[in-house]
Amino acid sequence: MASGNDQSNAAAVTSAPEAGNLLGFLRNKGVAATERPSSDHPAFNVPAGEVVATLQHLRDEQAFDLLMDVTAIDWAEGASPRFTVVYHLLSTTRSAYVRIAVNCASDTAPSAPSVVSVWPGANWHERECFDLMGIKFEGHPDLRRILMWDEYPYHPLRKDFPLAGIETALPDADVTAETGTRVLAAPMAGGPFVATSGEINLTEAEPRAKDESWADRRPRPDQEGLKQVRE
Amino acid sequence: MVTASTELGYNSKVEGDVVVTRADAVINWIRTNSMWPMPMGLACCAIELMAVGGARFDIARFGAEVMRFSPRQADCMIVAGTVTYKMAAHLRRVYDQMCAPKWVIAMGACASTGGMYRSYATLQGVDRIVPVDVYVSGCPPRPEALLDALMKLQAKVKREPATQRLFSDDAPPRADLH
Numbered sequence A: 001m002a003s004g005n006d007q008s009n010a011a012a013v014t015s016a017p018e019a020g021n022l023l024g025f026l027r028n029k030g031v032a033a034t035e036r037p038s039s040d041h042p043a044f045n046v047p048a049g050e051v052v053a054t055l056q057h058l059r060d061e062q063a064f065d066l067l068m069d070v071t072a073i074d075w076a077e078g079a080s081p082r083f084t085v086v087y088h089l090l091s092t093t094r095s096a097y098v099r100i101a102v103n104c105a106s107d108t109a110p111s112a113p114s115v116v117s118v119w120p121g122a123n124w125h126e127r128e129c130f131d132l133m134g135i136k137f138e139g140h141p142d143l144r145r146i147l148m149w150d151e152y153p154y155h156p157l158r159k160d161f162p163l164a165g166i167e168t169a170l171p172d173a174d175v176t177a178e179t180g181t182r183v184l185a186a187p188m189a190g191g192p193f194v195a196t197s198g199e200i201n202l203t204e205a206e207p208r209a210k211d212e213s214w215a216d217r218r219p220r221p222d223q224e225g226l227k228q229v230r231e
Numbered sequence B: 001m002v003t004a005s006t007e008l009g010y011n012s013k014v015e016g017d018v019v020v021t022r023a024d025a026v027i028n029w030i031r032t033n034s035m036w037p038m039p040m041g042l043a044c045c046a047i048e049l050m051a052v053g054g055a056r057f058d059i060a061r062f063g064a065e066v067m068r069f070s071p072r073q074a075d076c077m078i079v080a081g082t083v084t085y086k087m088a089a090h091l092r093r094v095y096d097q098m099c100a101p102k103w104v105i106a107m108g109a110c111a112s113t114g115g116m117y118r119s120y121a122t123l124q125g126v127d128r129i130v131p132v133d134v135y136v137s138g139c140p141p142r143p144e145a146l147l148d149a150l151m152k153l154q155a156k157v158k159r160e161p162a163t164q165r166l167f168s169d170d171a172p173p174r175a176d177l178h
């Protein structure tokens, strides 16, 4: 693994990878990158057309050899740009991260170039991003859904999709015919289940509906009297 | 040393007492004590299911230790885990391939009701896709709870009119599904 190539890469960038250095590097390569506000790692906005070249340069010349994640942000309906695709890169030799963000030009049919040609591992990341966010990755060799079934009509992590889901057909018509079951919106019964972080008492910390109007242990204020009568 | 028996036919001196019973009782007695589970382990509850199979809890005491990974050899499907909509159809197919008589235990909150996964991806209770005989509460249930469910199921099977069903379609009524 520790080939001469890796070491020379590491040697070339032993100085702390400041955001400014990286920005200068990208500018030198002719990428119209701009710095992006970030509270942790260096982050840059890159035009959609230049993302493949950017990632290639960062991988080959800055030793960012691992693509950690491809994900997307939905800035909610009405925002423009509505969708931003985000790439997280890690350099295993110098333990540094960098984040590359690409705004999608279209707010209704967002797309971004596929980086499978640079990192084959991006294949499933991009499929997941397509499945849940509906970003179309141009040039992807096999852009199918990966978590939901192929015929599923929605992209569930978009902001306008309700957590409970939307009624639709099951993937298999024969099973629907046999059981009469469809995909239904889940009953929310007091809101989604959320865990309380930082809670010492595990009974309190375990995931529960925050609106506990139905719970035995915490009666609604207007049921306080009832509870006492029962006890 | 083994000697070949020369007796032909029934000999009351050899066979001892005759037990008179009903066919239902015999059939149900056989069924209850060799209920081979189909381990439909789909999430964390499956870990507790494995514990039930281990020496400490020892599901073999109930004649149900033979976990069959082929539905054709299984009697009782133990749905241990979260059933997604994508998995639901496959679960139903596996159930359809099991030979009657067949039973289903919904193990844990997820299999019983969807549990904490009140979301677009999760089937809200496996009883929407297969008829369930026993529900086990807990997230995950203790192994003892699953053993209790198995005993409850055995008690239920003992009450079944087995002979009537021998020659009829054993499919559960559609009303079981909702």
Ligand code: SF4
Residues within 6 Å of the ligand: B043, B044, B045, B046, B080, B081, B082, B107, B108, B109, B110, B111, B115, B138, B139, B140, B141
């Ligand atoms: S009931 Fe709890 S332990 Fe069982 S599968 Fe669901 S989340 Fe996991």
